[in-house]
Amino acid sequence: xxxxxxxxxxxxxxxxxxxxxxxxxxxxxxxxxxxxxxxxxxxxxxxxxxxxxxxxxxxxxxxxxxxxxxxxxxxxxxxxxxxxxxxxxxxxxxxxxxxxxxxxxxxxxxxxxxxxxxxxxxxxxxxxxxxxxxxxxxxxxxxxxxxxxxxxxxxxxxxxxxxxxxxxxxxxxxxxxxxxxxxxxxxxxxxxxxxxxxxxxxxxxxxxxxxxxxxxxxxxxxxxxxxxxxxxxxxxxxxxxxxxxxxxxxxxxxxxxxxxxxxxxx
Amino acid sequence: xxxxxxxxxxxxxxxxxxxxxxxxxxxxxxxxxxxxxxxxxxxxxxxxxxxxxxxxxxxxxxxxxxxxxxxxxxxxxxxxxxxxxxxxxxxxxxxxxxxxxxxxxxxxxxxxxxxxxxxxxxxxxxxxxxxxxxxxxxxxxxxxxxxxxxxxxxxxxxxxxxxxxxxxxxxxxxxxxxxxxxxxxxxxxxxxxxxxxxxxxxxxxxxxxxxxxxxxxxxxxxxxxxxxxxxxxxxxxxxxxxxxxxxxxxxxxxxxxxxxxxxxxx
Numbered sequence: 146x147x148x149x150x151x152x153x154x155x156x157x158x159x160x161x162x163x164x165x166x167x168x169x170x171x172x173x174x175x176x177x178x179x180x181x182x183x184x185x186x187x188x189x190x191x192x193x194x195x196x197x198x199x200x201x202x203x204x205x206x207x208x209x210x211x212x213x214x215x216x217x218x219x220x221x222x223x224x225x226x227x228x229x230x231x232x233x234x235x236x237x238x239x240x241x242x243x244x245x246x247x248x249x250x251x252x253x254x255x256x257x258x259x260x261x262x263x264x265x266x267x268x269x270x271x272x273x274x275x276x277x278x279x280x281x282x283x284x285x286x287x288x289x290x291x292x293x294x295x296x297x298x299x300x301x302x303x304x305x306x307x308x309x310x311x312x313x314x315x316x317x318x319x320x321x322x323x324x325x326x327x328x329x330x331x332x333x334x335x336x337x338x339x340x341x342x343x344x345x346x347x348x349x350x351x352x353x354x355x356x357x358x359x360x361x362x363x364x365x366x367x368x369x370x371x372x373x374x375x376x377x378x379x380x381x382x383x384x385x386x387x388x389x390x391x392x393x394x395x396x397x398x399x400x401x402x403x404x405x406x407x408x409x410x411x
Numbered sequence: 412x413x414x415x416x417x418x419x420x421x422x423x424x425x426x427x428x429x430x431x432x433x434x435x436x437x438x439x440x441x442x443x444x445x446x447x448x449x450x451x452x453x454x455x456x457x458x459x460x461x462x463x464x465x466x467x468x469x470x471x472x473x474x475x476x477x478x479x480x481x482x483x484x485x486x487x488x489x490x491x492x493x494x495x496x497x498x499x500x501x502x503x504x505x506x507x508x509x510x511x512x513x514x515x516x517x518x519x520x521x522x523x524x525x526x527x528x529x530x531x532x533x534x535x536x537x538x539x540x541x542x543x544x545x546x547x548x549x550x551x552x553x554x555x556x557x558x559x560x561x562x563x564x565x566x567x568x569x570x571x572x573x574x575x576x577x578x579x580x581x582x583x584x585x586x587x588x589x590x591x592x593x594x595x596x597x598x599x600x601x602x603x604x605x606x607x608x609x610x611x612x613x614x615x616x617x618x619x620x621x622x623x624x625x626x627x628x629x630x631x632x633x634x635x636x637x638x639x640x641x642x643x644x645x646x647x648x649x650x651x652x653x654x655x656x657x658x659x660x661x662x663x664x665x666x667x668x669x670x671x672x673x674x675x676x677x
Contacts, residue, residue, distance in 0.1 A: 204473060210668060233463060251478075
């Protein structure tokens with residue numbers, strides 16, 4: 146239930162009828178609803194309050210303070226939509242890439258080909274915004290069957306700021322490992338999608354094999370990072386939109402959390 | 412330099428005088444400055460843009476995406492002050508405590524006295540806001556001598572939502588370990604300050620001993636957590652306003668990042 150809207154509605158309702166209750170016996174007054182002067186302010190206050198609460202919720206998402214969640218709060222549906230479709234999201238994405246670039250350039254590479262940057266795929270390199278626009282930007286419970294249909298199209302656009310970082314990291318001499326929760330069955334379409342929108346020359350694309358299905362992303366990705374470290378790779382950078390891309394063991398020297406208030410993967 | 416204000420000033424300046432330049436030979440016009448209709452909008456756009464940029468910066472702080480920084484961006488000075496002194500900061504603090512409380516209640520304790528919740532002190536249990544209010548809310552470079560004088564007063568107020576969580580965690584049966592970057596020399600004043608504002612019955616208060624001085628907070632706190640684990644304690648919760656309170660080895664099962672856009676401790 147949209148609590149704030151309901152509250153606002155109730156407030157206006159009670160304001161509009163309060164005079165009638167005070168003097169029920171006088172003659173009918175002109176049929177003009179006399180809004181109190183500050184009704185506009187009340188609207189604004191209510192909007193501001195919702196903005197405040199949803200921004201606070203978004204912070205809690207991005208700092209990994211929330212317990213696992215399945216959908217965004219209903220009262221923040223408009224807020225998340227506005228965020229994802231406005232400059233705010235793009236500015237946040239660009240800042241992450243910029244900071245990651247500054248760090249990447251500051252690293253002295255060993256030159257032995259063992260310096261690695263790990264990238265997640267969905268909402269990190271590729272954007273599923275066209276899909277989520279059709280599914281309430283996280284308001285609907287995740288539907289794997291529907292989402293897989295979207296993935297099979299192979300038309301997810303690149304996140305431009307991530308492509309820029311990707312190319313820079315590649316040019317600097319990092320090995321690039323793509324580590325995604327997508328299934329091994331989606332390898333071909335994923336490769337085609339990535340190449341079509343400009344990503345190329347990665348060193349490994351790691352997808353969930355049959356034995357990885359059902360594992361928490363944190364576990365699956367940790368195991369894969371452990372494997373890299375055992376093979377002698379040094380994970381110097383890691384970009385992902387989920388904390389499950391970044392936390393666990395064999396963590397990267399620096400991790401970069403891309404914004405994503407639409408869904409949570411444990 | 413406050414770049415946005417300067418830019419705005421220049422824009423208005425050029426708007427105000429642009430007519431004069433176009434027709435320099437006609438008779439003097441009435442001495443009323445004719446602002447274009449959208450000047451208010453321009454003010455608003457510029458304010459909105461700054462709000463957007465500083466919110467994005469704050470996200471980058473709270474998600475640990477930034478390289479080590481010494482002061483807040485000058486153009487975000489008003490933004491950070493507004494945030495710290497408004498309901499926004501309090502709402503964010505309350506949300507963190509609420510989420511931590513939900514988690515704490517969901518944990519099944521072993522009953523062997525080995526289940527631990529770690530709390531940082533500054534900006535986690537105690538607020539140094541009165542000090543930072545006098546020092547530009549992070550706009551001034553940190554001055555250890557001045558800050559120590561403030562600490563010696565022992566008058567830092569409690570963060571109310573943290574006190575509530577603290578009492579709940581204690582009641583649930585967790586052992587409470589306080590792990591602070593403050594010096595062992597400040598033990599007495601820290602204990603007095605904590606007790607005076609309502610914190611009590613912790614199991615350990617760990618401060619930096621002489622051999623810990625000069626260590627990065629991440630290293631110092633990791634070493635102390637490693638020590639706890641070696642002693643058989645299970646770190647189930649950890650609350651801190653810095654990522655250096657939370658990351659490293661022997662990390663807690665769940666970590667709770669309190670907001671703090673005023674300073675960064677590596």
